[in-house]
Amino acid sequence: MDRSTPLVAIVMGSRSDWPTLKCAADALDALEVAWEARVVSAHRTPDRLVAFSRGARGEGFKVIIAGAGGAAHLPGMVASMTELPVLGVPVKSRALKGLDSLLSIVQMPGGVPVGTLAIGEAGATNAGLLAAQILALSDEALAGRLATWRADLTASVAETVED
Numbered sequence: 001m002d003r004s005t006p007l008v009a010i011v012m013g014s015r016s017d018w019p020t021l022k023c024a025a026d027a028l029d030a031l032e033v034a035w036e037a038r039v040v041s042a043h044r045t046p047d048r049l050v051a052f053s054r055g056a057r058g059e060g061f062k063v064i065i066a067g068a069g070g071a072a073h074l075p076g077m078v079a080s081m082t083e084l085p086v087l088g089v090p091v092k093s094r095a096l097k098g099l100d101s102l103l104s105i106v107q108m109p110g111g112v113p114v115g116t117l118a119i120g121e122a123g124a125t126n127a128g129l130l131a132a133q134i135l136a137l138s139d140e141a142l143a144g145r146l147a148t149w150r151a152d153l154t155a156s157v158a159e160t161v162e163d
């Protein structure tokens with residue numbers, strides 16, 4: 001995999017979000033899609049947020065995965081400053097189990113879309129897969145790897161309940 005030209009940016013509000021967002025990175029690794037991860041907090045590092053969002057396209061990123069928990073304004077704020085597709089991952093919060101994160105991310109005003117995934121690790125995994133599916137629209141080799149990945153998933157599901 002060519003790590004020098006990551007196509008997917010994975011940004012998160014805190015290092016504490018990484019165990020969740022790593023699931024997106026793992027999905028991208030499985031499909032040989034290069035990614036780069038950064039901590040970009042909407043509230044604690046607002047200048048970094050603006051610089052990243054405005055510069056993401058110029059850096060060569062094609063898709064942004066943004067995950068945050070609690071008052072999770074990161075995905076929406078990133079989306080407000082870039083035309084790149086933004087996939088939002090609600091991180092499971094301690095106080096409200098991620099429902100606060102979900103509602104903070106999903107209810108965007110018309111005109112500024114964030115593709116919101118499920119709360120937690122499943123959402124992060126699917127964000128990685130969805131990013132790969134977007135990139136596969138213009139990458140036949142990646143489309144082939146996705147088809148193989150999906151076939152393997154199907155094959156892994158046993159029809160019986162006993163070994």
Ligand code: RP5
Binds near residue numbers: 013015017069071
């Ligand atoms: C949010 O606050 C982060 O996205 C994280 O999910 C949550 C807690 O952050 P820490 O206090 O663990 O740094 O900004």
